[in-house]
Amino acid sequence: MGAFGRPFLPSGIVATASLPFRRLNLTERRTLMHSADLDAPGLKRRHNKDGTTRFSWVARSDIAKAGYEPKTVRLHYNLDDPRERLLAEAMCRKLQAEMLAWRAGHRQTRRPFDGTVSSLVRLYQTDEASPYFELKHNTRETYDQVLRVIDRAFGKRVLSNLALADFRRWYEEAKKPREPDGPERVRKAHGIISMFRRLFAYGIAAEHAGCARLASILDATRFKQSKRRRIRLERHHVEAFIPKAIEAGRLSLALGTALQFETGMRQKDVIGEWEPHVARSEIGGIMLKGKRGRRMLRWANGLTWADLANTSVFTKETTKTGALVSHDLSLCPMTAALLAKVPAAAKVGPLIIDEHARRPYAKDAYAREWRVIARAAGIPDEVWNMDARAGAITEAEDAGADLDEIRGAIGHTQASTTARYSRGAVGKSRKVAELRQAHRAGRNES
Structure with a gap:
C-alpha cells in the first residue's frame, strides 16, 4: 500500500475495475501527475509566456497577510519524473507544515534552512x-x-x-x-x-x-580575476602634493600622505577608522553619531600624538595582521618637516584631524578631500592615496633593500604579499645585471 492508503503501483501503471493493468501513454501520465492526485498542499501552477509551466508552493493568503514568510517558494522539479515528483510533494508538505505551525503560534526567531x-x-x-x-x-x-x-x-x-x-x-x-x-x-x-x-x-x-x-x-572551476593593480604613488607625486595641501589649509592631508609614503603604513593605521560602538553605557573616547542616528561610532586604530611623545621612534600594532611595526621619523624628512609645523598646543589626541570638522576624518572623507588636492597638484586620477604603500615598497626595493627586510618594516606576514606591492621596481634586476657584468669582466681578464 502506498501513502494515504492508495495501492502502490510503478510509475505509469494504472488499473481499473474493468480493465487489467496497462501502461499509460505520455499525455495520460502528465494528466495524472499534474492532477489533484498530487499530495502537495499549496502547489500552484503558472504558465510562462514561452508556453512552459512553472510550479511554486504558495502560502495561504490569510496566513501570508498575517505576516508569514516565505509567501512563495519556487519549485524547480520536473513533475513528469516520478522521483522528482516525490521530492516536490515532500517539499510542499514540509512548507505547509511550517506555515501551519507558525499560524498555531510556534514561531521561531530564526527560520530553518529551506534549501534556497x-x-x-x-x-x-x-x-x-x-x-x-x-x-x-x-x-x-x-x-x-x-x-x-x-x-x-x-x-x-x-x-x-x-x-x-x-x-x-x-x-x-x-x-x-x-x-x-x-x-x-x-x-x-x-x-x-x-x-x-x-x-x-x-x-x-x-x-x-x-x-x-x-x-x-x-x-574545480576557475573564473578570471581582475588584473592586479600596477599603479603606485611616487615621490614626485608626494612632493607636488604637500605644498598644494598646505596652501589649501590641509596640513593634515600633507602629513598623512608623507607618513604613508615614507613609512609604508596603511591609510587606516595612520588616520584611524570609525567602528560601531554597541555598548552605549560605556561611551568614551572620540564618538560620532552614525547616519540617521542608527548607532554611535568610536574612533580607533589611528596614530595619536601620544605615540610620538618624547621620541622620534614609535611602535604600532597594525590593524590588518596585528603585527608590530616601528619607524624612526628622524629618517623621514618630509614627515619630520610637517610635524614641525604643528603648534605645540595642537599636539593632543589624534595625529590626523579634519581641519573643518575638528575631529578625525569621517568615512571616505579623507580620500575625497585628498583627491581635490591631488588634482590641483597634477596627480592623475588613476593614482590613489592607497597607492602610497606600493610606492614605498617599490622605492625601497629600487634602493636595494632586501624583500624580507621590507616585509618586516611594513608588517606583512609573508614576503609574497610584499612582492605583490612592488610595482615596477628595478632594484633586483639592476643587481642581477651588475653581477652579470662583473662575471663577464672576470672571465675576460682570465
Whole structure:
C-alpha cells in the first residue's frame, strides 16, 4: 500500500475495475501527475509566456497577510519524473507544515534552512556559529553589499538544482559593462563567485544539504580575476602634493600622505577608522553619531600624538595582521618637516584631524578631500592615496633593500604579499645585471 492508503503501483501503471493493468501513454501520465492526485498542499501552477509551466508552493493568503514568510517558494522539479515528483510533494508538505505551525503560534526567531540561496545567505548572516561574526565591521559591510546582490538576483533558486552552467552564466552576466562601451566588471563578477564559495563553506560546516556538492564544483572551476593593480604613488607625486595641501589649509592631508609614503603604513593605521560602538553605557573616547542616528561610532586604530611623545621612534600594532611595526621619523624628512609645523598646543589626541570638522576624518572623507588636492597638484586620477604603500615598497626595493627586510618594516606576514606591492621596481634586476657584468669582466681578464 502506498501513502494515504492508495495501492502502490510503478510509475505509469494504472488499473481499473474493468480493465487489467496497462501502461499509460505520455499525455495520460502528465494528466495524472499534474492532477489533484498530487499530495502537495499549496502547489500552484503558472504558465510562462514561452508556453512552459512553472510550479511554486504558495502560502495561504490569510496566513501570508498575517505576516508569514516565505509567501512563495519556487519549485524547480520536473513533475513528469516520478522521483522528482516525490521530492516536490515532500517539499510542499514540509512548507505547509511550517506555515501551519507558525499560524498555531510556534514561531521561531530564526527560520530553518529551506534549501534556497536566500535561506543560506540569511543563516550565514545570522547564525552565531557563522564565520561572518568573526569579520571586522568594515569587511562585514563589504560582504553585506555582495550578499544583497546575490539574494536579490538568485535568492529563490534551490541549491539542489544548481549546476556549473548556472555559475558560469551568472559570472558572465555580472561582468558585462555598465555602459555599452565601458570596461568589463570582472572584479564584481569574481567577487560574487568568491562569496558563493564562502557561503558553501559555511553551509558544509553547518551541515546544510547541497553545499558540499556545489563547493566541489567551484573548487574545480576557475573564473578570471581582475588584473592586479600596477599603479603606485611616487615621490614626485608626494612632493607636488604637500605644498598644494598646505596652501589649501590641509596640513593634515600633507602629513598623512608623507607618513604613508615614507613609512609604508596603511591609510587606516595612520588616520584611524570609525567602528560601531554597541555598548552605549560605556561611551568614551572620540564618538560620532552614525547616519540617521542608527548607532554611535568610536574612533580607533589611528596614530595619536601620544605615540610620538618624547621620541622620534614609535611602535604600532597594525590593524590588518596585528603585527608590530616601528619607524624612526628622524629618517623621514618630509614627515619630520610637517610635524614641525604643528603648534605645540595642537599636539593632543589624534595625529590626523579634519581641519573643518575638528575631529578625525569621517568615512571616505579623507580620500575625497585628498583627491581635490591631488588634482590641483597634477596627480592623475588613476593614482590613489592607497597607492602610497606600493610606492614605498617599490622605492625601497629600487634602493636595494632586501624583500624580507621590507616585509618586516611594513608588517606583512609573508614576503609574497610584499612582492605583490612592488610595482615596477628595478632594484633586483639592476643587481642581477651588475653581477652579470662583473662575471663577464672576470672571465675576460682570465
